[in-house]
Amino acid sequence: MVRVRMADVAARAGVSTATVSMVLNGVNSTRISPQTQQRVREAAEAVGYKPNSVARSLRTQQTRMVGLISDTIATTPFAGRMLAGANDVAREQGHLVILVDTERDAVAERQALHALNGQRVDAIIYACMWHRVVEVPEGLPEDAVLLDCVAPAGGRAAVVPDERAGGMAAVRELVAAGHRRIAFLDAEERFDLVASRLRFEGYLEVLAEAGIEPDPALHVRAEPVASGGREAARRLLSLPVERRPTAMFCFNDRMAMGAYTAALHCGLSVPRDLSVVGYDDQQLVAAELDPPLTTVALPHYEMGRWAMEVALGLRQADPEVPHLMPCPIVRRASVSPPPAQFGD
Amino acid sequence: MVRVRMADVAARAGVSTATVSMVLNGVNSTRISPQTQQRVREAAEAVGYKPNSVARSLRTQQTRMVGLISDTIATTPFAGRMLAGANDVAREQGHLVILVDTERDAVAERQALHALNGQRVDAIIYACMWHRVVEVPEGLPEDAVLLDCVAPAGGRAAVVPDERAGGMAAVRELVAAGHRRIAFLDAEERFDLVASRLRFEGYLEVLAEAGIEPDPALHVRAEPVASGGREAARRLLSLPVERRPTAMFCFNDRMAMGAYTAALHCGLSVPRDLSVVGYDDQQLVAAELDPPLTTVALPHYEMGRWAMEVALGLRQADPEVPHLMPCPIVRRASVSPPPAQFGD
C-alpha cells in the first residue's frame, strides 16, 4: 500500500497542489480551465490518489466524525436499531460514527469524552439503552444530543419515546375490541422506570376516556421479565371470574410472554379467552410468540435518526422540551373481543 | 470551548513546544530537567491543554482508530456482544472504533472502505452477524481480520465459533442424561448455513461415539424460527411412541422455543417427558423460557476480543486456518433423564 499524496497528483498533472485541491473539491472550479481539470482528474485516477482525511481535518477543523457514547447500547438487543438509525443519517451526510460503550462506568465515560474530544469529533450523542433520566457526565459538551434519555436539569436536546401515547394506543386497542376489565402488568417500582409511570398514565387516561372505573386490583407489578409476567398473570387469572381481567396490557413483551404461559397453564387460549398487548416490539419475542403478539413498538430507529440529524445540524431541537417520538402500535394476533359473557 | 494549543502551554512555561511535547509524552524524559518537567506539567494543567489527536495522527501516521465494518451487526441482537468484545480490547489499548453498518450492500461496503481508508485507520475488522462464508469486498486490506466469517479462498485471519464441538457438547449432554433417541431439529438447507452442517456433524459424531445408530427420521429441517421448530417438533411428537424422540437438539433457541410450545400442545412436559437443548444462548429466549433452556452459547464476546487483539497486533493469527472459538454449554433446566420406559 503505497502512499500517494496530492503532490504526486500535482506532479503528474504538471500543476500545483493548490490546483489539484481546487479541482478535486470542486471549489473555485470556474477558475480552472476544463482541460486542466480533466488532466488533474486523470492524473489522480492514474496514480490512485485517495485523500487523507486526517490532513484535511487538521486544516479544516472538522473531522466528519461523530462520537456516540452509550451505556451498553450495543449489548442490548433492541437498542441496536438506534445505532442503525444514527448510522444511516451519518452515512447519508458523509460522516462516520465512533462508538464507545461505557457500560455506565463513570471512569470509562470520562475517558471516552477525553478521547472523543481529542479526536475533535464534530458532534457527540449520548445514548441510553432504556428511557432514563440521567446525570450526564461532566464535560459533556453543551451541544451534545441525548438519545433515549433526558437530563434532570433539562437544557439539552433530547429525544425519548412517547410512552404515554404508546400506553394509550395499547389500551385503546383493547377498549376498541370491547374489553372493560383491562389489567396493567407493570414493572416493579424499584426499577424506577420512567416508562412505567408514563405508560400507566396512558392506561388511566384511556380508561377515563372510555368511562371505565380503574380497578386497583388490576394494576399489578412484577419484575419485568417473563417469569415476573407469568406469576403476575397467574394471580390475576385465579381471581373469581367476575373480577378477572379479560385483557392484559403488559409493560413489555417479555412479561407478555409470561402472560401467555400463565394463560396456557390455566387452560385459557390467547386471544379467545384472554387478549394481550405488549410493549417494545422485540422481534425475537413478539413475532415469535404463538399467536404473534400485538404490541407497541419503541421507535428506536427513528430516535437514532433524529438524534443524528440534530447533532449534524440538519434539524433544530428545542433544548427545553425533549422530543417525543411516537410509538406505533403493531397489530398481530393477540387481541380479540372478550368472551361473550363479558361483552358489552 | 477555547482552543488550547501546545504553543500556549509552551509560552506559559517559558519553553519551546518541543520540550512540551517531550515532557507530556514522556519521550527523552531523562534529558529534560525535573524542574522544567514540573513547570510544563503545571502550565498544561493551568491552561487546560488537551492534545489534538488529529495533528498527532498526521505526524505519527497512526490514528489509534480501528474500523469495524459489519453487515447489520448492530441491528441483530446477539452480535452486539461481538462489538462489546472488540470495543473492550480497543479501549484497553487506547484505541477507538469506528463502526460502519453496511447492510450487506456492496456500494455501502465500497464507500465504507473508502471512508475508513481516508481516515487512515490502523486496522480493519470485517464482521458478519452469522457464521458465513463471505466474498470479501474488493479493496479490503490484506491484514483485515474477519469476524464470524471466513473467506472462501482463505488466506486471511479469521475467527468463527467451533460449531462442530458445540454440536457435540449439546448431544453429549443428552446422551449423558441417558437419551438414545435424540432428534436434531435442523435449519432448512436453503438458508445455507455453515453452522447447520457443522452442528450436524457434531451430532453424528457423538451418536457414533455412544454407539447409537442415527435414525434419519429424527433429522428434520424447518425454518429456523419458533414456528418452524414448533411444526417440526409437532411432527416428531406425533410419531408412534417407540419411534418418537425423547430429546431434541435444536439448531437454535428460537426453534427450541417452538419445541416447547409443541410439547405443551401434546400434553408433554419439559424436561420430564422431553429434553431440549438449543443453540445460541439468546438471553431473551433461552433464559426466559419455562423451564429455562439448556443451550450452547455462541462466544460472540470472545470472538470480538480475539479479532481486535489480532487487528492490533497483540496476538498472532494463522491466516491459513480460521481460529475456532469454543462454544460452551450453558446448563439450565431443560434436560433430564428420559421417562422410565425409555431408560437404559
Next chain:
DNA sequence: CCCGGCTGTTTAATCGATTAACTGGAGGTT
C-alpha cells in the same frame, strides 16, 4: 587556553491537505 563531551533545550523540517493572497500575461479601453 583550547578542545571535546555532556546537558538541557531550541530550531526547523515534516506529516498532507486547504485557501487567502498574489502573479504574469492576454486583451480591452481611453
Next chain:
DNA sequence: AACCTCCAGTTAATCGATTAAACAGCCGGG
C-alpha cells in the same frame, strides 16, 4: 502608451503536533 480587468493558475501560510539535528553553556583534560 498607459492603465485596468480578467484569466488561470501559483505561492506560501496554516492547521497542531513530533522529532532529528543543531546549539549554547559548562566542565574537565591536555
